[in-house]
Amino acid sequence: MSEDYRPDGHAGGPYAETEPGAATPVALPRLGFVGTLRWTWRQLTSMRVALMLLMLLAVVAVPGSVLPQRPQDPAAVARYLADNPGLAPWLDRLGFFDVYASVWFSAVYILLFVSLVGCIVPRTRVHLRAVRARPPRTPRRFDRFPARGSAVVDAAPEEVVGAARRSLTGSVGLLPRFRVDDAVEAGGARTVAAERGYLRESGNLLFHLALLGILVSVATGQMLHYRGQALVVEGRGFANAVTDYDTFEAGTAFDPRSLVPFTLTLDEFTAEFTTDAAASPRDFVADVTVTEPGAEESVTSIRVNHPLTVGGAKVYLMGNGYAPELTVHDAAGELAFAGTVPFVPEDAQYLSRGVVKVPDVSTGEQVGLVGYLLPTAEVTESGARSVYPQPFDPLLVLTVWSGDLGLDDGVPQNVYELETTEMTQVLEEDGTPTTILVGLGETVELPGGLGTLTWDGLPRFMAVDLRYDPALPWILAFSIAALVGLSVSLFTPRRRLWLRVTEQDGRTVVDGAALARGDDLGLDGELDRVMDAVRALDGR
Amino acid sequence: MGTGELSTLLAWGAVTAYAIALVAFSIDLARLADGLARPAEALGGRGQAAAAGDTVAAGAGAAGTTTMTPVATPVGTTSADLAGPSGDDGPEAAGGPGRSRRAVGVAMATTTLGLGLHVLAAVLRGIAAGRVPWANMYEFTLVGTLVAVATFLALCRRRDVRFLGSLVVGLVLIALGVGLAAFYVPADAVEPALQSYWLVIHVSIATIATGLLTVSFAASALQLLKDSRDRGSARLSAARWRLLDALPSTRDLEALSFRINAVGFVLWTFTIMAGAVWAEHAWGRYWGWDPKEVWSFVVWVVYAAYLHARTTRGWSGRRAAWFVLVGYATVIFNFTGVNLFFQGLHSYSGL
Numbered sequence A: 001m002s003e004d005y006r007p008d009g010h011a012g013g014p015y016a017e018t019e020p021g022a023a024t025p026v027a028l029p030r031l032g033f034v035g036t037l038r039w040t041w042r043q044l045t046s047m048r049v050a051l052m053l054l055m056l057l058a059v060v061a062v063p064g065s066v067l068p069q070r071p072q073d074p075a076a077v078a079r080y081l082a083d084n085p086g087l088a089p090w091l092d093r094l095g096f097f098d099v100y101a102s103v104w105f106s107a108v109y110i111l112l113f114v115s116l117v118g119c120i121v122p123r124t125r126v127h128l129r130a131v132r133a134r135p136p137r138t139p140r141r142f143d144r145f146p147a148r149g150s151a152v153v154d155a156a157p158e159e160v161v162g163a164a165r166r167s168l169t170g171s172v173g174l175l176p177r178f179r180v181d182d183a184v185e186a187g188g189a190r191t192v193a194a195e196r197g198y199l200r201e202s203g204n205l206l207f208h209l210a211l212l213g214i215l216v217s218v219a220t221g222q223m224l225h226y227r228g229q230a231l232v233v234e235g236r237g238f239a240n241a242v243t244d245y246d247t248f249e250a251g252t253a254f255d256p257r258s259l260v261p262f263t264l265t266l267d268e269f270t271a272e273f274t275t276d277a278a279a280s281p282r283d284f285v286a287d288v289t290v291t292e293p294g295a296e297e298s299v300t301s302i303r304v305n306h307p308l309t310v311g312g313a314k315v316y317l318m319g320n321g322y323a324p325e326l327t328v329h330d331a332a333g334e335l336a337f338a339g340t341v342p343f344v345p346e347d348a349q350y351l352s353r354g355v356v357k358v359p360d361v362s363t364g365e366q367v368g369l370v371g372y373l374l375p376t377a378e379v380t381e382s383g384a385r386s387v388y389p390q391p392f393d394p395l396l397v398l399t400v401w402s403g404d405l406g407l408d409d410g411v412p413q414n415v416y417e418l419e420t421t422e423m424t425q426v427l428e429e430d431g432t433p434t435t436i437l438v439g440l441g442e443t444v445e446l447p448g449g450l451g452t453l454t455w456d457g458l459p460r461f462m463a464v465d466l467r468y469d470p471a472l473p474w475i476l477a478f479s480i481a482a483l484v485g486l487s488v489s490l491f492t493p494r495r496r497l498w499l500r501v502t503e504q505d506g507r508t509v510v511d512g513a514a515l516a517r518g519d520d521l522g523l524d525g526e527l528d529r530v531m532d533a534v535r536a537l538d539g540r
Numbered sequence B: 001m002g003t004g005e006l007s008t009l010l011a012w013g014a015v016t017a018y019a020i021a022l023v024a025f026s027i028d029l030a031r032l033a034d035g036l037a038r039p040a041e042a043l044g045g046r047g048q049a050a051a052a053g054d055t056v057a058a059g060a061g062a063a064g065t066t067t068m069t070p071v072a073t074p075v076g077t078t079s080a081d082l083a084g085p086s087g088d089d090g091p092e093a094a095g096g097p098g099r100s101r102r103a104v105g106v107a108m109a110t111t112t113l114g115l116g117l118h119v120l121a122a123v124l125r126g127i128a129a130g131r132v133p134w135a136n137m138y139e140f141t142l143v144g145t146l147v148a149v150a151t152f153l154a155l156c157r158r159r160d161v162r163f164l165g166s167l168v169v170g171l172v173l174i175a176l177g178v179g180l181a182a183f184y185v186p187a188d189a190v191e192p193a194l195q196s197y198w199l200v201i202h203v204s205i206a207t208i209a210t211g212l213l214t215v216s217f218a219a220s221a222l223q224l225l226k227d228s229r230d231r232g233s234a235r236l237s238a239a240r241w242r243l244l245d246a247l248p249s250t251r252d253l254e255a256l257s258f259r260i261n262a263v264g265f266v267l268w269t270f271t272i273m274a275g276a277v278w279a280e281h282a283w284g285r286y287w288g289w290d291p292k293e294v295w296s297f298v299v300w301v302v303y304a305a306y307l308h309a310r311t312t313r314g315w316s317g318r319r320a321a322w323f324v325l326v327g328y329a330t331v332i333f334n335f336t337g338v339n340l341f342f343q344g345l346h347s348y349s350g351l
């Protein structure tokens, strides 16, 4: 192959007219085993296949936006499975609920990247040679070129060549616009051959290599990362240890001993909302105290969009809500429970749902309380609702269960759900569940003689994600490289330009021609600029 | 009347101006086409247009076909027009031999007026909300269409692409009308997740990219129509499609579309990267296959495929133009469908 390596199916050499040639008929080769391999490889690294794989990648990415995805929303997947008992299990088997980790999605992008490697390795080799090449010799005839020009001047041929050189090279000596060669032909005519745009292919290769770099860094990050979620109540703390997280996941190469054991205390959480009925959130600030091992305590804050960096990890503010502080005394009057219980907000007015589990009763059956917290309660005939997210008039609306909470059988339980199979609900005489309303600071009797409940305080909680991914700077660097490479490759014109300078009747005749790669609207202007520089010699 | 309402009123004013411009652009195209139908008159005309323009105008008009050489550009836009400033060509000269293009003058004037109102509307919207005016669907439509019109007018200063007017202004009219009628929400501050300078960077670049991709979509759509007519497609050979003959060659349309797409693609790449950086700050991960992320990725891959198609043997020209159509469809779906049908983190439509 010549010095212009192009992947199979690529239209022409770098300076070919963009006019599409007829597609070459696929010659059926006689295939041995090695032949088959070579043929497959050539197909895979051809432009046509790269193109199809790209389109395929676009297509296979779509289902992930239509169907619920397990990594993002497992609950939605479970619902979908329940709602579509016929089709859903098949979709599940085929990986449609985790598209971006599915075999078929991975196959497409891996093939694409294999194709990419097969494509850029030979191109890089060729390009390394090409960047050192000189402009091609001046062709004998100019009439087939798309841009032509001529001038007749009085200046001497050497001066013309000098002026053309200066104009082509430009003012920045280290970064010449054109690479220029001049020569004297056998007939005595002087020629200037110039070429620009070597960076175009460099940019293109940089771009494709950077894509590879992004893929590799993302994969490396996946192996080394960890991510945990924790819920911290005002006045309480959190220590960076796997056991302290509510959920924790890490890459295969992550070492739990590498966690920096810092602690983080939530001093105060402030929330602001608009005062209209929509109560749109306006600001959330978590004031925290951080202690890293061997360092002073530091006071700082976490906000949305402003994560906190600590111990190599970043702490993001992902959610917030209320965690009422409750005390339960059992039927015997003994203290059975004291602590904060996070209630999960379910709407914009922070109507929040929560569960209080009281296993440690001194007598009788275990107690469970299920219900809602209403930060600003409005109680009407039809029921109670929250009208504003701030705690202006907080109310707890709970129903009461007694029996076996099922905490002792070793099966992990969701703290936000009550396992009611071994429990019975306390009911009114008419069979409806007994509801208790508790105001902040009040103590109420639990129905059924189960004891009392006291609501002592209403601290807020914050939900934070902690995340560590050492690949982030690499991903960013490769992304920037890709963007730079892309811009260079798309916006660097590739042009060749030639001049022939002859003496006729005591005057100097300059003929010029230029050729561009692909569509190039600035080609004529480029030639004009050189011609003008030549003509300017007479005007001195 | 508050600043917010004034902004809305101005946006409706822009819609009105664009509607008038659309009519005028269409009249102009129809006249151009009429001019082509009378080649004799065309040749007898002033003849002050470039020589290439003249000869080809006759050829194209008579035979109804155009050759594919770069100089074979019919009336209005010669290759020279596409390449350089068209400043000194009055509307007369560019209008082709013997035909006045008064309508296009009206169209350009009303488009410019519309853009003026449009800019004011966007600025007042920003003042009313106390932030940049592109934080929900209505505002994105408002600013995206603004960029499309501005791109078109800016292109017109450098070369004569007024033939794109009816398509661009038509698309803008539909989008802005739908925006005002269906996506409108009153101006207001934004929630904490959007309070970031990334809103300024990420969304403004996305808006500009969308505006550019709209213009290049128009060019590619015309390229396909014209190409079909040039090839003697039965459906497009009817007289009322004659105005296609008034357009630059399919090759020039393709080149124009490519240049704008190239810029649009780079900006889209930047949009995705900036979005990833922002997602890192706001949501704690740079990429999570949220529906908006999925579709931005799909858009990106389709336009990457387009760029490869243009350099692949047997895929440039017509086929490549189809990629632009598919690509633009994904852009539009990413904006409308994803915001309205899917649940995701990107629920900034405000609806």
Ligand code: HEM
Binding pocket: A007, A010, A044, A045, A046, A047, A050, A112, A113, A115, A116, A117, A119, A120, A204, A208, A211, A486, A489, A490, B304, B307, B308, B311
């Ligand atoms: C991850 C998959 C890929 C992506 C996202 C991608 C993206 C791009 C983009 C955006 C361009 C435009 C830059 C320009 O036109 O100069 C480009 C150009 C190019 N790509 Fe790719 N590419 C991919 C894979 C491949 C593969 C597998 C091949 C080889 C078979 C390839 C060969 C080329 C070539 C030769 C050009 C230059 C076209 C020209 O001559 O202008 N690419 N690529």
